[in-house]
Amino acid sequence: xxxxxxxxxxxxxxxxxxxxxxxxxxxxxxxxxxxxxxxxxxxxxxxxxxxxxxxxxxxxxxxxxxxxxxxxxxxxxxxxxxxxxxxxxxxxxxxxxxxxxxxxxxxxxxxxxxxxxxxxxxxxxxxxxxxxxxxxxxxxxxxxxxxxxxxxxxxxxxxxxxxxxxxxxxxxxxxxxxxxxxxxxxxxxxxxxxxxxxxxxxxxxxxxxxxxxxxxxxxxxxxxxxxxxxxxxxxxxxxxxxxxxxxxxxxxxxxxxxxxxxxxxxxxxxxxxxxxxxxxxxxxxxxxxxxxxxxxxxxxxxxxxxxxxxxxxxxxxxxxxxxxxxxxxxxxxxxxxxxxxxxxxxxxxxxxxxxxxxxxxxxxxxxxxxx
Amino acid sequence: xxxxxxxxxxxxxxxxxxxxxxxxxxxxxxxxxxxxxxxxxxxxxxxxxxxxxxxxxxxxxxxxxxxxxxxxxxxxxxxxxxxxxxxxxxxxxxxxxxxxxxxxxxxxxxxxxxxxxxxxxxxxxxxxxxxxxxxxxxxxxxxxxxxxxxxxxxxxxxxxxxxxxxxxxxxxxxxxxxxxxxxxxxxxxxxxxxxxxxxxxxxxxxxxxxxxxxxxxxxxxxxxxxxxxxxxxxxxxxxxxxxxxxxxxxxxxxxxxxxxxxxxxxxxxxxxxxxxxxxxxxxxxxxxxxxxxxxxxxxxxxxxxxxxxxxxxxxxxxxxxxxxxxxxxxxxxxxxxxxxxxxxxxxxxxxxxxxxxxxxxxxxxxxxxxx
DNA sequence: ACGATCTGTACCAGATGCGAC
DNA sequence: AGTCGCATCTGGTACAGATCG
Numbered sequence: 001x002x003x004x005x006x007x008x009x010x011x012x013x014x015x016x017x018x019x020x021x022x023x024x025x026x027x028x029x030x031x032x033x034x035x036x037x038x039x040x041x042x043x044x045x046x047x048x049x050x051x052x053x054x055x056x057x058x059x060x061x062x063x064x065x066x067x068x069x070x071x072x073x074x075x076x077x078x079x080x081x082x083x084x085x086x087x088x089x090x091x092x093x094x095x096x097x098x099x100x101x102x103x104x105x106x107x108x109x110x111x112x113x114x115x116x117x118x119x120x121x122x123x124x125x126x127x128x129x130x131x132x133x134x135x136x137x138x139x140x141x142x143x144x145x146x147x148x149x150x151x152x153x154x155x156x157x158x159x160x161x162x163x164x165x166x167x168x169x170x171x172x173x174x175x176x177x178x179x180x181x182x183x184x185x186x187x188x189x190x191x192x193x194x195x196x197x198x199x200x201x202x203x204x205x206x207x208x209x210x211x212x213x214x215x216x217x218x219x220x221x222x223x224x225x226x227x228x229x230x231x232x233x234x235x236x237x238x239x240x241x242x243x244x245x246x247x248x249x250x251x252x253x254x255x256x257x258x259x260x261x262x263x264x265x266x267x268x269x270x271x272x273x274x275x276x277x278x279x280x281x282x283x284x285x286x287x288x289x290x291x292x293x294x295x296x297x298x299x300x301x302x303x304x305x306x307x308x309x310x311x312x313x314x315x316x317x318x319x320x321x322x323x324x325x326x327x328x329x330x331x332x333x334x335x336x337x338x339x340x341x342x343x344x345x346x347x348x349x350x351x352x353x354x355x356x357x358x359x360x361x362x363x364x365x366x367x368x369x370x371x
Numbered sequence: 372x373x374x375x376x377x378x379x380x381x382x383x384x385x386x387x388x389x390x391x392x393x394x395x396x397x398x399x400x401x402x403x404x405x406x407x408x409x410x411x412x413x414x415x416x417x418x419x420x421x422x423x424x425x426x427x428x429x430x431x432x433x434x435x436x437x438x439x440x441x442x443x444x445x446x447x448x449x450x451x452x453x454x455x456x457x458x459x460x461x462x463x464x465x466x467x468x469x470x471x472x473x474x475x476x477x478x479x480x481x482x483x484x485x486x487x488x489x490x491x492x493x494x495x496x497x498x499x500x501x502x503x504x505x506x507x508x509x510x511x512x513x514x515x516x517x518x519x520x521x522x523x524x525x526x527x528x529x530x531x532x533x534x535x536x537x538x539x540x541x542x543x544x545x546x547x548x549x550x551x552x553x554x555x556x557x558x559x560x561x562x563x564x565x566x567x568x569x570x571x572x573x574x575x576x577x578x579x580x581x582x583x584x585x586x587x588x589x590x591x592x593x594x595x596x597x598x599x600x601x602x603x604x605x606x607x608x609x610x611x612x613x614x615x616x617x618x619x620x621x622x623x624x625x626x627x628x629x630x631x632x633x634x635x636x637x638x639x640x641x642x643x644x645x646x647x648x649x650x651x652x653x654x655x656x657x658x659x660x661x662x663x664x665x666x667x668x669x670x671x672x673x674x675x676x677x678x679x680x681x682x683x684x685x686x687x688x689x690x691x692x693x694x695x696x697x698x699x700x701x702x703x704x705x706x707x708x709x710x711x712x713x714x715x716x717x718x719x720x721x722x723x724x725x726x727x728x729x730x731x732x733x734x735x736x737x738x739x740x741x742x
Numbered sequence: 743a744c745g746a747t748c749t750g751t752a753c754c755a756g757a758t759g760c761g762a763c
Numbered sequence: 764a765g766t767c768g769c770a771t772c773t774g775g776t777a778c779a780g781a782t783c784g
Contacts, residue, residue, distance in 0.1 A: 021754090021755060021756080022755065022756060023755080023756095031767075031768090032767065032768045032769080033755090033756080033768090034756090034757075034758080034767085034768070034769090035766085035767060035768075036756095037756070037757060037758085038766095038767085040756090040757095041757080044765090045764095045765060045766055045767080046766075046767085047765085047766065047767090050766080050767085064499075064503050065755080065756070066443070066503075066505075066754085066755050066756065067503055067504050067505070068439050068440075068442040068443040068448065068505060068754085068755075068756090069439075069443050069754070069755030069756035069757090069773090070755080070756055070757080071439035071756095071773095072437065072439040072440050072443050072754090072755080072756075072757095072772095072773050072774065072775085073755085073756060073757050073758085073772070073773045073774095074756085074757065074773085075773080077439065079482070079504070082483070087465075087468070088461055088464030088465040088467075088468050090459055093459035093464040094458075094459040096459075096485075097455075097458070097459055097485050097487065100483055100484065100485045101485065101486055101487065104484060104486075104496075104497060104500065107500075109482050109500060109501075109504055110482065110483050111450070111480050111481065111482050111483070112453070112471055112481050112482070112483040113471065113475060114467075114468050114471045114472065115472060116468065116472065125475075126475065128435070129475065129478075129480060130480075132435050132436075132437070132438055133438050133439075133450075133480055134437075134438070134439060236665065237665060237666055237668065237669040238668075238669075240669075241669055265665070265666060268666055268669045268670075269669045272669040272670075272671060272673075275671065294607065294608060294636070295608055295636060295639055295666060297608065297609075298608040298609075298611075298612055298639045298640045298643040299639075299643075299670075299671075300643060300646065300670075300671040302643075392773090392774060392775085393774065393775060394774080394775095402748075402749090403748065403749045403750075404749095404774090404775085405748075405749065405750080405751095405776085405777090406747085406748060406749080408775070408776060408777090409747095409748085411775090412776085415746090415747095416745095416746060416747055416748080417746095417747075417748085418746085418747065418748090421747080421748085436774080436775070437773085437774050437775065438775095439773085439774075439775090440754090440773070440774035440775035440776085441774080441775055441776075442754095442775095443753095443754050443755065443756085443773090443774080443775075443776095444753075444754045444755095444774085444775055444776045444777080445754090445775085445776065446754080744783105744784100745783105745784100746782105746783090746784095747781105747782085747783085747784105748780105748781085748782080748783100749779105749780085749781070749782090750778105750779090750780080750781090751777100751778090751779085751780100752776105752777085752778085752779100753775105753776085753777085753778105754774105754775090754776085754777105755773105756772105756773090757771105757772085757773085758770105758771085758772085759769105759770095759771090759772100760768105760769090760770090760771105761767105761768090761769085761770100762766100762767085762768080762769095763765105763766085763767080763768095
């Protein structure tokens with residue numbers, strides 16, 4: 001170290017790998033190091049000519065300020081912490097991806113802490129890890145409702161931006177309006193003439209799932225339709241399949257003509273179980289999903305569903321984040337509402353049979369048992 | 372600042388939000404900050420009693436060392452840079468997730484830079500962003516072959532670990548053996564009796580896709596079977612659908628009995644197009660996919676496919692990363708090989724018709740036009 | 743004299759208040 | 764008043780030196 005310094009003074013630098021510092025730039029530009037600092041931070045009181053010289057020196061040396069040194073003194077890192085809970089699902093993954101791209105284009109680094117589960121302890125340690133890195137904000141994209149609770153329970157010291165559709169307070173939220181999406185889904189079904197519309201809900205620890213249940217219930221109520229107890233799955237096609245099987249094997253005729261599934265995967269499993277038991281979709285029962293994952297257009301039958309714009313969601317997260325950091329009192333981005341995508345899994349109900357309990361329907365087209 | 376220091380000396384600290392520093396710990400423990408540093412870094416020559424006192428002070432003050440300060444002086448950040456290219460697909464997303472969890476449990480932070488496309492310029496700027504953060508290594512999980520090229524072309528100064536199945540040199544790679552997976556897929560088809568096995572390949576800029584093509588070709592060759600020109604899609608169900616449609620509308624009878632699809636999504640689109648044109652899967656044509664995404668077990672019919680263990684892949688990335696950082700001359704983790712998952716989309720070929728150009732097969736079970 | 747233990751000081755690479763031209 | 768430089772600060776690590784039995 002001492003030797004290098006010495007050599008440097010004499011104009012000899014033996015360490016080829018060393019990166020340029022603000023001092024090197026200053027020396028080359030013939031100014032003091034903090035004049036360089038002024039130029040770097042766009043502060044006033046620097047003569048244009050001086051600024052030019054400094055800038056030339058900067059490019060000449062390919063100088064880049066050290067984030068570590070900067071973070072140390074400013075206590076801000078220009079990085080934001082991103083916490084996700086839940087598996088590699090299309091929606092969250094998409095949002096994360098677009099959020100990350102947007103953040104980078106705003107010259108923010110993002111430090112990621114993702115976890116399959118959402119147990120409070122690991123969540124807490126993840127938050128601590130991020131906090132120690134001097135993240136300027138924390139973004140939470142959680143599949144589990146509990147995650148938001150525990151993160152809110154931690155003294156963060158930095159703003160928290162969370163994807164949340166429940167309208168809870170205490171943090172900055174950005175959302176897609178699950179409630180309205182659910183109502184639109186049910187409205188579509190009801191508009192086709194369905195009166196007995198079941199709901200295959202997502203897990204109870206999901207805010208989105210709860211909001212969709214609420215929307216389903218309210219839309220039904222507004223139309224004077226009855227809401228049976230919703231089935232609650234876990235978002236997986238397997239759970240959709242399980243409930244589909246249960247429904248199909250309940251014995252006798254089906255006592256419903258349509259199902260609003262909490263997401264496309266469960267819809268897939270449901271449809272699979274139904275058709276395996278000889279019920280045709282949509283001839284016997286209509287099924288609508290939620291999300292519009294890329295696959296759903298090619299399901300058999302192509303799935304009618306509610307599209308969520310996850311790309312915009314990701315960008316909106318950054319947008320509100322930037323606003324919050326700039327201390328703007330903006331009310332945030334208004335929630336987007338999912339868009340109905342009509343494909344082939346929904347149709348009018350089979351027969352307007354007011355008689356209770358018709359035996360297995362007559363439409364045999366497309367029915368066959370599998371395996 | 373000066374005021375605070377003064378108050379501090381008098382024992383009054385007015386800034387409640389200030390976090391404890393190593394000096395605070397030292398003062399409380401009655402030692403020098405340097406001694407504190409020693410216990411922090413598990414260095415020798417600290418009396419057990421002293422160590423105890425320091426540790427007590429640390430917990431009392433809830434002290435956590437500042438990564439910024441540490442990074443500044445050590446020039447290592449304990450964070451690793453993660454670059455991903457491509458969309459929110461199940462495989463990469465899964466791997467990223469598990470990698471991140473593993474990294475965190477090894478007390479490494481990960482700074483993420485994901486991008487949909489892989490154009491050299493944004494890739495380069497992403498790498499620069501990471502490098503400036505003093506990441507200790509860069510992990511690349513790229514859908515596009517070109518991404519690896521351009522990243523390799525950059526003077527990183529830190530190790531590069533990339534997911535790559537081609538066996539290229541110049542970086543540390545961790546992989547799933549796509550070649551063997553492809554051979555196994557074709558072997559399964561051939562074992563069923565198929566002799567005319569098409570391949571619906573992934574895009575040419577994907578190493579994985581190329582390896583699968585190679586495996587398909589080699590397995591066919593070894594069995595004395597002919598390899599038609601592969602179709603090349605883009606991983607999307609839409610592209611699978613397009614090729615399925617083209618095949619079905621080629622006129623006359625099908626000149627193949629099985630298709631090896633490059634991934635499950637394309638297989639889905641393909642099956643969809645085939646069945647829409649009245650061809651039954653697997654009665655008329657067998658289809659095998661690749662990846663085993665969670666949905667594929669519930670496709671119609673449930674898809675036979677090659678399962679890749681993305682979870683382990685993610686963990687393996689961290690494992691080799693750790694080995695590289697520790698400068699171990701380990702040869703890395705051996706590539707895993709995908710596992711055949713037999714479901715219902717593959718079966719023996721329809722009829723052992725050696726006569727060329729049989730007209731539309733006789734098996735009508737399960738055939739119907741959709742829409 | 744000497745090894746174990748601990749302290750003092752320089753240093754990392756920037757930002758910032760204050761004073762000087 | 765507008766430009767610019769000196770000194771000091773951020774929170775750690777590293778190395779040399781001091782103390783002590």
